[in-house]
Amino acid sequence: MRAMVFDGDSPILREDDVPDPAPGDGQMLIDVHACGVCRTDLHLVDRELDRPKRPVIPGHEIVGTVAELGAGVRGFAVGDRVGVPWVGHTCRVCRYCLSARENLCDEARFTGYTIDGGYAERTVADSRYCFHLPAQYSDVEAAPLLCAGLIGYRTLNMAGDARRIGIYGFGAAAHIVAQVARHQQRTVYAFTRPDDQAAQQLALRLGAAWAGASDEA
CATH class of the missing domain: 3.40.50.720 (NAD(P)-binding Rossmann-like Domain)
Known part of the structure; x- marks a missing residue:
């Protein structure tokens, strides 16, 4: 698949052909329709965020459709339109996770920063951190809601x-x-x-x- 990749050095993303990702347990493979640009993406390529995944596919305001389900996924089906936000994984047991402050979890992982994101034709995401999207919003209209909204x-x-x-x-x-x-x-x-x-x-x-x-x- 085609992807825009940040290698950790150049502030210019490079277009590359990379293998299609495969969904693991609890994950979904998603065909990306739109992915917004967030200020955090610019912080990433300006090297103002430390310890990113290298190389990484940025982008965390993702809208797409489910192409494949990994084992154990509940509440989603192939063909569903979904949104993928910044927070992509947390431990779910710490005091922050248990008090609806998952973004402060010490074990948190983030889409397009420590997890490959949406500047690609396909991406995988943990289904527990994805959203069903209402039909009245187009893909482009819905994408900024996944972070700025x-x-x-x-x-x-x-x-x-x-x-x-x-x-x-x-x-x-x-x-x-x-x-x-x-x-x-x-x-x-x-x-x-x-x-x-x-x-x-x-x-x-x-x-x-x-x-x-x-x-x-």
Whole structure:
């Protein structure tokens, strides 16, 4: 299959022919339809993340269809459309895993960083960390929800029932969570880098009550 590979040295991914992956126990083989680009992917190729798998296929906002099931997979069938996020494996027994904070697990493994990801024609993923996707979203529309959407919604939940929400930085995650917050009839304030007029205008178009620089009151 074709894949875009990061070898750990050059910041430019190289196109390569690599063997098709095979699903192990609990895994699914997935035909990739779309894979978004996250800021973390850029951190990876800029070598700002230590100890990546080398070489590695980046990409963790994956949308595709199940092509093959490994032994023991439950809740999925061949042909299902699924999403694959950043967190790809955890121990499931530590205090973080048992308190819905799996992203802090010391044994966590991450798609496109320590596990091969979605910049390829096919990928394998642990079925326990995959999602069924609703039909109303296209593949391209659904892909950013697998990271930017998830982390934005997680932080919004952590804000409890706060009616005024301040968002620092207005990029991929923020522009999604701002729409959710406005749908919930919360008031959104968007803080951006000084002089980032484009991000401020985007925030206002999406319903923010105020948008300005992070050094402003």
